[in-house]
Amino acid sequence: MNVNYEKIKMLIDQCEETDCLEAVLARIQAEVPSMGKDEAVLRLLAELAKEGEA
Amino acid sequence: MNILIIQILRIGDALQLVPVIKGIKQVFPQSRLCLLTSRLGASILGGQEEIDEIFTLHKEQMANLLITGNKEDILLSVEQLRSDLHEVGAVKWDWVINFSYTFSSALLSFILDAKHRSGFTANKNRQYLAKEKWFAYSLASFMNRRYSNFNWVDINKNILGLPSVPHPPLIVPKHGDVARVSALLQKAGFENKKILGLHPGASRAYKRWPLQKFADLGRAFVQKHGYKVIIFGDETEKGPCKQLKSYIGNGAEDLSGQTTLDELKAFFSLCDVLVTNDTGPMHLASAVGTSIVSLFFSTHFIETGPYGAGHIAVHPAISCFPCQSTVKCPHKKCLNYISPETIETIILNRKALGSNSDTDFLGRDKGMVKVYRSAFDPWGNLEWTPLGKNPMTFEDVERILLKTTWLYHCNVINSSNNTAHEYVLNRMALYGDPADRIELLDDLEKLLLNLSKFSNLLDAGCRVCLDIQTQLLKVALDRPVVESLGKRLTALETELSALGDGSSVSFLTELLTVLRENIEQTDILRLSAETARLYRDMKVISQEMIQRAKEVSALLGDRV
Numbered sequence: 001m002n003v004n005y006e007k008i009k010m011l012i013d014q015c016e017e018t019d020c021l022e023a024v025l026a027r028i029q030a031e032v033p034s035m036g037k038d039e040a041v042l043r044l045l046a047e048l049a050k051e052g053e054a
Numbered sequence: 055m056n057i058l059i060i061q062i063l064r065i066g067d068a069l070q071l072v073p074v075i076k077g078i079k080q081v082f083p084q085s086r087l088c089l090l091t092s093r094l095g096a097s098i099l100g101g102q103e104e105i106d107e108i109f110t111l112h113k114e115q116m117a118n119l120l121i122t123g124n125k126e127d128i129l130l131s132v133e134q135l136r137s138d139l140h141e142v143g144a145v146k147w148d149w150v151i152n153f154s155y156t157f158s159s160a161l162l163s164f165i166l167d168a169k170h171r172s173g174f175t176a177n178k179n180r181q182y183l184a185k186e187k188w189f190a191y192s193l194a195s196f197m198n199r200r201y202s203n204f205n206w207v208d209i210n211k212n213i214l215g216l217p218s219v220p221h222p223p224l225i226v227p228k229h230g231d232v233a234r235v236s237a238l239l240q241k242a243g244f245e246n247k248k249i250l251g252l253h254p255g256a257s258r259a260y261k262r263w264p265l266q267k268f269a270d271l272g273r274a275f276v277q278k279h280g281y282k283v284i285i286f287g288d289e290t291e292k293g294p295c296k297q298l299k300s301y302i303g304n305g306a307e308d309l310s311g312q313t314t315l316d317e318l319k320a321f322f323s324l325c326d327v328l329v330t331n332d333t334g335p336m337h338l339a340s341a342v343g344t345s346i347v348s349l350f351f352s353t354h355f356i357e358t359g360p361y362g363a364g365h366i367a368v369h370p371a372i373s374c375f376p377c378q379s380t381v382k383c384p385h386k387k388c389l390n391y392i393s394p395e396t397i398e399t400i401i402l403n404r405k406a407l408g409s410n411s412d413t414d415f416l417g418r419d420k421g422m423v424k425v426y427r428s429a430f431d432p433w434g435n436l437e438w439t440p441l442g443k444n445p446m447t448f449e450d451v452e453r454i455l456l457k458t459t460w461l462y463h464c465n466v467i468n469s470s471n472n473t474a475h476e477y478v479l480n481r482m483a484l485y486g487d488p489a490d491r492i493e494l495l496d497d498l499e500k501l502l503l504n505l506s507k508f509s510n511l512l513d514a515g516c517r518v519c520l521d522i523q524t525q526l527l528k529v530a531l532d533r534p535v536v537e538s539l540g541k542r543l544t545a546l547e548t549e550l551s552a553l554g555d556g557s558s559v560s561f562l563t564e565l566l567t568v569l570r571e572n573i574e575q576t577d578i579l580r581l582s583a584e585t586a587r588l589y590r591d592m593k594v595i596s597q598e599m600i601q602r603a604k605e606v607s608a609l610l611g612d613r614v
Contacts, residue, residue: 001143001167005136009129020125034178040165045120045131047158052117 003037011042021046055085056145058166060152060159060173061095062113064257065334066358067206068095071153072102072341073361074210077219079104090142090162097315098334109142113158142166150175153210155193157182172214183572188212190572191460194565195357199376200449201561202356203457205436212464218434222362223343231320239282239324242307247282250275250401251321251328251344253335254298255291255310260352260379261331264389265294269301271329271394276305279402284309284321286328286335327401336360347401351388352379355426361436365428366404368392371421391422400425409484413442432477433466439484446485448497451606452558454481459599463591478602482609491610497557498607504559505600508550512593515546519586526579543585562599566592 017023021042028039035043057078061071068091079087088107089099096108116134119127143166150168152159152175160182163175174184184190192209195202204212211219239245254268275281283302287295287310295310313321315338322328322339329347330336332355339346340360347366348359354376355367369375370391377383396419400407403415407427413420426438444450458467458474467473488494522539525532551567554560566588573584 001139001165003136003139003143003165005132009132012125012128012132015125019123021120021128029180035164035176035180036178037165040161040176041132041135044158044161044165045116045128045135047156047161048113048117048131049120051156051158052114052121 001037003041005041008038008041021049055082055148056088057082057085057149057151058088058090058109058142058145058147058168060090060150060162061154062090062092062111062156062159062162063095063154065094065098066332066337067154068098069334069337069341070206070358070361071099071210072224073207073219073221074153074214074216075099075102075104076224077211077216078214080220081216088142088145098338101316109138111138111162139165151214153213155196177574179575181575183574184213185572186213187464187569190565190568193568194561197564198558198561199354199357199378201453201456201558202354203453203460204356205359205361206357207361208435221430222340225319225338225341227319227323227342228316231316232323235317235320236324239307242282244282244307247280248326249324250281250283251286251325251330251339252283252298253286253328253330253333253339254294255287256331256333258352258379260377260383260386260389261333262389263331263349263351263392265298266301267392267394268329269298271397272298272302272306274394274398275401276302281305281326283307284325286310286313286318286321327404329397329401332358340365345404347397347404349392349397350376352377354378356438359428359436359438363429366400366441367426367428367438368397368400369424371424391419393417393419395419396423407441409439409441409443411442413444416442432473433461443486446482446488446494448488448494450485451482451494451498452501454478455599455602455606456558456561458602459595462598463595474602475605478606479609482606488610495607495610498603498610501557501559502600502603502607504553504555504557505562505596505603508553508559508562509593509596509600511546511550511553512589512596515543515550516586516589516593518543518546519582519589522582523579523586526582558599562592562596 011024012020015024025042025046061068086106087104089105090109090111092113093110096110099105100108112134116131119131147166147168149170150163150166152163152173155174160174160176163171172186173189176182188209207219252268252272254265256262272283276283283306285295285298285306285308289311292311295308299306299308318338319342322342322344325344327345327347328339331349332353336346336348340362345364346360348355350367350369355369359367370388372388395417399415416423425441427441428436428438431437458478461467462474518539522536525536551563554563569588573581575581
């Protein structure tokens with residue numbers, strides 16, 4: 001499945017913004033032209049958070 | 055072949071999967087069929103013999119961690135996801151099927167390795183999409199609920215292109231469970247008595263028939279008709295169920311919060327009829343094969359009614375039905391439209407009632423409620439027949455036109471052997487004369503006019519797309535010309551959207567929008583070719599609907 005969970009955790013850990021999931025996502029989207037699996041995992045978590053709040 | 059179904063929604067959605075799971079296994083008996091679902095879904099579908107393995111996604115647990123916003127909690131949820139996807143992610147799936155309409159489920163479909171994906175997914179361009187036109191049809195239904203024509207089971211069946219799915223009973227309670235609950239009922243004095251099941255709960259207040267009405271209904275059956283009553287509900291519904299039991303008095307047993315899933319199946323199988331709101335247990339009862347009288351207030355029985363023949367659906371005859379509770383209702387008066395006396399009459403006469411029955415059976419509810427019985431149409435899709443000669447409305451005509459047109463478009467029926475025409479005639483015969491025939495004919499004329507405009511705009515759009523392709527294929531690209539054509543296409547699309555006037559044309563414009571959004575955004579040349587093809591398809595749909603509308607108009611004119 002090729003997801004780099006350690007990298008995902010590192011990006012979240014290093015993030016200094018309040019909404020770190022969204023901030024990391026915005027950074028990846030600006031840097032990478034197409035969505036990879038790591039980004040999809042971050043998006044999935046962001047969506048689960050939104051669904052949990054709804 | 056490794057097949058994975060993703061379903062991470064509610065109990066009812068999981069239960070509506072059962073016929074489709076069985077249908078897949080019929081077509082692919084040698085396949086390894088697995089399910090990725092929530093903990094609740096796993097508990098509901100765990101016993102299905104067709105499912106080889108269930109993978110659980112602890113989505114509530116992750117959501118609870120994520121909404122705190124704490125970095126530590128987010129990191130814990132990453133670990134949870136890694137653990138949940140460890141095994142399912144290690145498999146090379148031949149076919150991943152996602153029936154959930156959420157972005158999270160679409161992303162799951164994208165993340166997993168799959169040769170082929172069906173249903174809602176995502177792509178590398180960060181686009182959420184589904185390739186199947188039945189999926190687009192269901193999304194267009196979301197926006198125009200009153201024009202829905204198909205149960206979710208049939209939509210899912212058609213998304214996968216399954217020729218058919220088995221009909222209930224789909225779940226057989228275990229012999230031991232039936233024997234045990236029968237003994238319990240015997241002890242409670244239920245032996246040789248007809249049993250009325252009542253399920254008064256529902257997830258939202260807008261779906262609940264008032265408790266007092268359930269009580270009056272239960273009391274009438276105990277005192278007047280010698281029935282016994284079983285009250286069903288989960289742990290959270292124990293309070294109202296206890297209250298209901300005390301209203302009905304002797305002859306009622308309250309089982310809320312006391313049954314396992316297997317016991318619930320067994321109890322449902324012993325009921326002569328179950329009266330229920332639109333709930334998950336309603337779908338469980340229909341899967342077991344229990345006869346159901348279902349009450350719908352905010353949701354639509356056509357989409358989520360009990361799947362199987364012979365069930366009854368009752369809904370208030372109110373213009374805002376089905377509201378889907380999308381707006382906060384100031385009155386909720388629809389909940390009081392249906393009286394216990396009407397349900398009592400329906401239960402006692404449900405087999406004798408037909409579309410030709412006098413609507414007097416509705417008593418004081420006449421004109422306030424509509425009653426339908428389920429059956430399967432000639433193509434194996436669930437369909438609801440109105441009971442009592444209801445006057446035909448324009449909406450009834452539009453729904454018949456849309457369904458026939460769609461089935462024609464999907465090659466299920468064809469015009470050449472007159473099947474479509476016969477179907478329209480048969481459906482129209484189920485309704486009484488319209489209250490105002492001239493008004494109905496006028497409405498049909500307006501519809502024909504709008505459909506013609508729709509068709510002409512699609513034609514124009516198709517020509518613009520072809521012009522764009524011609525320009526793009528030139529050696530020296532004339533950018534201003536392409537830009538001008540792009541602007542022309544945008545203007546045409548605005549005109550097309552403006553045709554959505556609340557009538558069935560709105561459904562078509564919504565369908566066009568959804569199908570357009572589901573075109574993969576690659577290069578402009580391919581995009582314009584795909585858009586041209588879509589416009590051509592939609593034009594064929596509108597032309598077919600025009601033909602049917604003209605036939606209906608002539609038929610109604612002849613009846614004058």
